[in-house]
Amino acid sequence: xxxxxxxxxxxxxxxxxxxxxxxxxxxxxxxxxxxxxxxxxxxxxxxxxxxxxxxxxxxxxxxxxxxxxxxxxxxxxxxxxxxxxxxxxxxxxxxxxxxxxxxxxxxxxxxxxxxxxxxxxxxxxxxxxxxxxxxxxxxxxxxxxxxxxxxxxxxxxxxxxxxxxxxxxxxxxxxxxxxxxxxxxxxxxxxxxxxxxxxxxxxxxxxxxxxxxxxxxxxxxxxxxxxxxxxxxxxxxxxxxxxxxxxxxxxxxxxxxxxxxxxxxxxxxxxxxxxxxxxxxxxxxxxxxxxxxxxxxxxxxxxxxxxxxxxxxxxxxxxxxxxxxxxxxxxxxxxx
Amino acid sequence: xxxxxxxxxxxxxxxxxxxxxxxxxxxxxxxxxxxxxxxxxxxxxxxxxxxxxxxxxxxxxxxxxxxxxxxxxxxxxxxxxxxxxxxxxxxxxxxxxxxxxxxxxxxxxxxxxxxxxxxxxxxxxxxxxxxxxxxxxxxxxxxxxxxxxxxxxxxxxxxxxxxxxxxxxxxxxxxxxxxxxxxxxxxxxxxxxxxxxxxxxxxxxxxxxxxxxxxxxxxxxxxxxxxxxxxxxxxxxxxxxxxxxxxxxxxxxxxxxxxxxxxxxxxxxxxxxxxxxxxxxxxxxxxxxxxxxxxxxxxxxxxxxxxxxxxxxxxxxxxxxxxxxxxxxxxxxxxx
Numbered sequence: 151x152x153x154x155x156x157x158x159x160x161x162x163x164x165x166x167x168x169x170x171x172x173x174x175x176x177x178x179x180x181x182x183x184x185x186x187x188x189x190x191x192x193x194x195x196x197x198x199x200x201x202x203x204x205x206x207x208x209x210x211x212x213x214x215x216x217x218x219x220x221x222x223x224x225x226x227x228x229x230x231x232x233x234x235x236x237x238x239x240x241x242x243x244x245x246x247x248x249x250x251x252x253x254x255x256x257x258x259x260x261x262x263x264x265x266x267x268x269x270x271x272x273x274x275x276x277x278x279x280x281x282x283x284x285x286x287x288x289x290x291x292x293x294x295x296x297x298x299x300x301x302x303x304x305x306x307x308x309x310x311x312x313x314x315x316x317x318x319x320x321x322x323x324x325x326x327x328x329x330x331x332x333x334x335x336x337x338x339x340x341x342x343x344x345x346x347x348x349x350x351x352x353x354x355x356x357x358x359x360x361x362x363x364x365x366x367x368x369x370x371x372x373x374x375x376x377x378x379x380x381x382x383x384x385x386x387x388x389x390x391x392x393x394x395x396x397x398x399x400x401x402x403x404x405x406x407x408x409x410x411x412x413x414x415x416x417x418x419x420x421x422x423x424x425x426x427x428x429x430x431x432x433x434x435x436x437x438x439x440x441x442x443x444x445x446x447x448x449x450x451x452x453x454x455x456x457x458x459x460x461x462x463x464x465x466x467x468x469x470x471x472x473x474x475x476x477x478x479x480x481x482x483x484x485x486x
Numbered sequence: 487x488x489x490x491x492x493x494x495x496x497x498x499x500x501x502x503x504x505x506x507x508x509x510x511x512x513x514x515x516x517x518x519x520x521x522x523x524x525x526x527x528x529x530x531x532x533x534x535x536x537x538x539x540x541x542x543x544x545x546x547x548x549x550x551x552x553x554x555x556x557x558x559x560x561x562x563x564x565x566x567x568x569x570x571x572x573x574x575x576x577x578x579x580x581x582x583x584x585x586x587x588x589x590x591x592x593x594x595x596x597x598x599x600x601x602x603x604x605x606x607x608x609x610x611x612x613x614x615x616x617x618x619x620x621x622x623x624x625x626x627x628x629x630x631x632x633x634x635x636x637x638x639x640x641x642x643x644x645x646x647x648x649x650x651x652x653x654x655x656x657x658x659x660x661x662x663x664x665x666x667x668x669x670x671x672x673x674x675x676x677x678x679x680x681x682x683x684x685x686x687x688x689x690x691x692x693x694x695x696x697x698x699x700x701x702x703x704x705x706x707x708x709x710x711x712x713x714x715x716x717x718x719x720x721x722x723x724x725x726x727x728x729x730x731x732x733x734x735x736x737x738x739x740x741x742x743x744x745x746x747x748x749x750x751x752x753x754x755x756x757x758x759x760x761x762x763x764x765x766x767x768x769x770x771x772x773x774x775x776x777x778x779x780x781x782x783x784x785x786x787x788x789x790x791x792x793x794x795x796x797x798x799x800x801x802x803x804x805x806x807x808x809x810x811x812x813x814x815x816x817x818x819x820x821x822x
């Protein structure tokens with residue numbers, strides 16, 4: 151049996167039980183965007199991500215600078231998902247002999263971008279050689295005022311489901327990267343740019359830390375179809391997403407025009423949006439959105455609702471009130 | 487220019503300055519065994535290590551269980567070097583399609599060994615596929631009572647240099663692994679076993695946290711020849727190692743008998759001993775060793791002395807008082 155037969159989550163299920171029992175009080179282990187290590191005034195939140203050449207990125211497409219920038223961004227997005235403030239990061243690199251020092255210099259310049267923007271210094275790491283692909287591992291530590299971190303397990307019946315920005319651009323950009331025969335017009339180049347340049351929603355996440363009406367939260371890395379399932383499974387609820395409410399960017403609408411089902415598919419299954427996905431007490435949504443809009447100059451997008459408490463944890467899709475069959479599941483590296 | 491031209495430390499020097507300026511008070515970044523993140527009653531210490539198939543290990547030689555065990559052990563050794571108590575770990579795996587789930591199950595069983603022994607739960611991670619070698623990245627977080635962590639930069643003129651156990655076995659074992667034509671007698675098998683099964687000196691490190699007479703400390707990963715240089719450079723001192731004082735195991739002495747220079751070479755340059763290397767106020771060595779022996783049932787090995795404060799940071803070797811020319815430097819992945 152190989153990993154592809156059981157998938158990433160199937161593998162984790164084989165050992166998860168051994169490593170989640172008897173944790174100290176307040177500690178959260180495997181199963182959310184971040185682990186939580188309780189301290190005194192703060193809880194520390196920790197995440198790690200590994201990026202492998204030709205699995206997660208194509209070196210000649212992304213280039214050193216954007217690769218360095220994105221490597222840190224995708225981890226900061228997990229910190230944002232827990233409502234965390236970044237503290238510091240750790241970077242490991244396995245470098246093939248074909249990679250130039252100049253490329254690595256560009257990588258480190260890109261890596262520095264978010265260390266400066268969000269005051270998240272690089273505190274350590276490891277550099278080694280690789281006899282195969284370039285492999286990057288980043289670990290980020292953040293902190294949240296005691297007890298204020300957000301998890302996937304707190305969604306409640308009646309909550310509105312919200313996202314912080316347009317969905318699907320990154321997935322559409324990836325399609326252009328994976329199909330070099332497609333014509334790369336200006337829309338395509340912009341979608342590819344968005345795939346390579348995610349923006350971690352750190353200030354938005356920190357704002358939600360102080361808002362108890364925000365119940366469950368995570369970041370969108372595999373597409374809301376797959377990611378919502380984590381919230382449903384952890385919270386033991388079912389939900390409904392109204393496709394016509396999904397926020398779609400101007401560039402996507404320019405490119406795909408009337409092909410709404412194509413845009414919905416990117417938005418639901420595309421992955422790597424790195425927007426925040428949150429559930430909000432519906433009676434407080436107006437107040438929250440008012441304060442959020444005042445602070446960030448943009449709206450929260452309400453895309454659906456937690457409809458019931460349920461052990462079945464189903465995700466329903468509708469378009470203008472009509473049920474829609476599944477658009478396909480999110481991206482699982484081993485099952486896809 | 488490729489990485490091999492400048493080495494791992496040459497690469498780090500290119501960006502280190504950018505990432506070590508303006509750190510918050512009490513925070514320690516790149517340059518020691520661990521980063522230090524100050525908190526309230528505790529300082530958190532954090533380390534990360536990447537292990538790449540056919541660079542750091544040969545999969546069919548080490549097997550899944552020992553590989554999992556060693557992956558965590560080498561990181562715990564860095565926590566021990568800072569006098570830390572383990573808090574939790576994070577594991578990333580890039581898995582080629584040739585690796586079976588059964589191998590990964592064994593890996594996770596081995597990984598669990600030190601999580602249980604030192605109460606260091608696996609709190610999170612990432613699993614992805616690799617189109618090349620198996621790549622493992624581990625991050626460990628530990629903690630030390632406020633201000634009690636040890637660094638490489640605190641060695642003082644007159645300090646005794648000490649180690650916690652025999653040196654060179656792991657390097658000798660590696661030589662058998664790299665030269666399959668060598669006869670693997672019982673000694674060889676034991677040396678290989680020691681290379682695959684390092685024991686992180688967690689209890690010893692935590693004991694030293696409470697002893698102010700222990701000045702500088704680090705763990706021995708590249709061989710004392712290379713590792714002492716870090717202490718010398720960071721502390722701005724020079725040192726002398728007396729080769730005849732190096733602790734050599736029975737199995738090594740059985741195998742190499744009268745070949746003392748061969749044993750010294752393994753002990754100084756072999757690497758991966760994962761014993762602790764520390765400098766101790768010489769006037770307090772007797773008391774420290776008495777308490778240490780009572781607690782651990784073994785002695786500290788005194789192997790040399792910090793001889794002067796110096797910007798030159800030289801390491802001198804002697805045998806029975808006679809100067810010895812360098813046995814060669816420690817292991818640098820890109821320069822070796």
